[in-house]
Amino acid sequence: MRTSLAVMTMVMGVGWGQEAAVIPRPVSATNRPGVFHWKPGMKLVVDARSAAAGRLLAAALGTPAEEGAAKAAAGIRVRVDPALQVPSDEGYVLDVGPKLISILGKGPAGAFYGAQTLLQLMPAGQGSEVRCVRVKDYPRFAWRGMMLDTARHFMPKPAVLKFIDLLAMQKLNVLQLHLTDDQGWRIEIRKYPMLTGTGSMRKETREGHENKRQGFDGKPHGGYYSQADIAEIVKYAQDRFVEIVPEIEMPGHAQAALAAYPELGNTNQKLDVFTQWGVNKNVFNVNEKTILFLQDVLDEVMQMFPGKFIHVGGDEVPLDQWKASPAAQARMKQLGLEEVVELHGYFIRRMDQFITAHGRRLVGWDEILEGGVDKSATVMSWRGSKGGIAAAKDGHDVVMAPTTHTYFDYYQAKDPKEPLAIGGFLPLEKVYSFEPVPAELTPEQGKHILGTQGQAWTEYMPTPSHVEYMLFPRLTALAEVAWTPAARKDYADFRKRLPGMEQRWKALGVNYRPSGN
Ligand code: ACM
Numbered sequence: 001m002r003t004s005l006a007v008m009t010m011v012m013g014v015g016w017g018q019e020a021a022v023i024p025r026p027v028s029a030t031n032r033p034g035v036f037h038w039k040p041g042m043k044l045v046v047d048a049r050s051a052a053a054g055r056l057l058a059a060a061l062g063t064p065a066e067e068g069a070a071k072a073a074a075g076i077r078v079r080v081d082p083a084l085q086v087p088s089d090e091g092y093v094l095d096v097g098p099k100l101i102s103i104l105g106k107g108p109a110g111a112f113y114g115a116q117t118l119l120q121l122m123p124a125g126q127g128s129e130v131r132c133v134r135v136k137d138y139p140r141f142a143w144r145g146m147m148l149d150t151a152r153h154f155m156p157k158p159a160v161l162k163f164i165d166l167l168a169m170q171k172l173n174v175l176q177l178h179l180t181d182d183q184g185w186r187i188e189i190r191k192y193p194m195l196t197g198t199g200s201m202r203k204e205t206r207e208g209h210e211n212k213r214q215g216f217d218g219k220p221h222g223g224y225y226s227q228a229d230i231a232e233i234v235k236y237a238q239d240r241f242v243e244i245v246p247e248i249e250m251p252g253h254a255q256a257a258l259a260a261y262p263e264l265g266n267t268n269q270k271l272d273v274f275t276q277w278g279v280n281k282n283v284f285n286v287n288e289k290t291i292l293f294l295q296d297v298l299d300e301v302m303q304m305f306p307g308k309f310i311h312v313g314g315d316e317v318p319l320d321q322w323k324a325s326p327a328a329q330a331r332m333k334q335l336g337l338e339e340v341v342e343l344h345g346y347f348i349r350r351m352d353q354f355i356t357a358h359g360r361r362l363v364g365w366d367e368i369l370e371g372g373v374d375k376s377a378t379v380m381s382w383r384g385s386k387g388g389i390a391a392a393k394d395g396h397d398v399v400m401a402p403t404t405h406t407y408f409d410y411y412q413a414k415d416p417k418e419p420l421a422i423g424g425f426l427p428l429e430k431v432y433s434f435e436p437v438p439a440e441l442t443p444e445q446g447k448h449i450l451g452t453q454g455q456a457w458t459e460y461m462p463t464p465s466h467v468e469y470m471l472f473p474r475l476t477a478l479a480e481v482a483w484t485p486a487a488r489k490d491y492a493d494f495r496k497r498l499p500g501m502e503q504r505w506k507a508l509g510v511n512y513r514p515s516g517n
Helices: 002-014 048-061 107-119 157-169 227-236 255-260 290-302 320-325 326-333 341-355 386-393 428-432 464-471 474-483 491-507
Strands: 027-036 043-046 065-067 077-080 094-095 100-105 129-137 145-147 174-178 241-250 309-315 361-365 378-381 399-402 423-425 449-458
Touching: 043 048, 048 065, 048 077, 048 100, 048 107, 077 145, 077 449, 094 107, 100 107, 107 129, 107 157, 107 227, 107 491, 129 386, 145 157, 157 227, 157 464, 227 241, 227 290, 227 361, 290 309, 309 341, 320 326, 326 341, 341 361, 341 464, 341 474, 386 399, 386 423, 428 474, 449 464, 449 474, 464 474, 474 491
Parallel strands: 043 065, 043 077, 077 100, 145 174, 145 449, 174 241, 241 309, 309 361, 361 378, 378 399, 399 449
Antiparallel strands: 027 129, 094 100, 094 129
């Protein structure tokens, strides 16, 4: 099975199929006569703004990238041309002629994506022949994301770096790192060392599915990213045009922080870092000191992450402890609030004001709409598309991340041999069928849909290799949803292009789920 796939891919990879086998499918690709042969001694010449594209090609082809306007007689030339007729800096034109390959990016990201496309036209691990073609390409959406939960199971730094490379290969440009939750606090905050000192380690983990209540594994699990680790991750991502969106969960999913600093909670109870899965009642209190504590945390987070968006979670906040807490009740009275859920709105608005005052933008899961937030807040619609529709109609920017099409912790096949997953069923074709802009929106409202994002919640993905199994190839399908014009999407065609990508993953040691199964 694998052998015949490999043979087929060699043929398709050289480009003899109907159309260039690239994922996500380009806006346009026109075959031309002839073949380019990459030979030792040929030159790879880039301009200063195409350095990232140059590094990518140099590593893949084993040839140094030379900077300058050298007139290479034959070879590959990469350049940024801001006058290029494409609608985004991420757009590019790739011309493969018999003697010369030219990549023009409208911006540095465009040059980099042109280089990614070129590598997909070369057979995995060889890079010798490319059929002549002209590709003109640019993304449909600005937010093409993936969320990785590093809290439920810690994902070591080398795995995060590899993951960034895999996202960039698919022209994805956002990695949301879910850094804090009940089961672990995974980012060093210098002002509050116990967040990682206590909060990064749990004494054991639920065994099997939470619903079965089978017991615990008896093994400590932990880990966190130092600020130096974060600097390395951020730089690595920037070099590949991926923006890291840090997520610091509040006011729920807070038990690891409460284990470290019990005064941030509502009950004075001594808590351990949580060892189970599911929604947890232990939430932050709404005292001014707690709000200022979390703003201090966000201050350090904003120093570490230079990107525009800061995610504050906001999902799954049981109100029970606030209802029972005299301090929370007094706070409501002081603020003139009538419903407990308005405390949630107050909490998130305080964070939004803080983040906005620092020139950044808050993003939160769709529950943030329930307590009332300002238009400045971007909404991530996960409980279906409803929240996203309401938010866009109301003037909020929206990222579509519904469970129905983007939750890769759901099963991908009915095979009883599939590894334990949280539940649900999300096969590849359903991911591919996703349309991020709901028909209910007017064109003007539709502009608020920034894009879409896949989710890797890791309760049942204990290792990076298991994450890869759950994400590939589904993430590839979502990349095409996020990049390719809707009219160019075609599932049967996508399936024909997938074996080429699988060969590439195989060469990179990615634990993908073979699509033939
Ligand atoms: C979520 O899945 N609780 C955002």
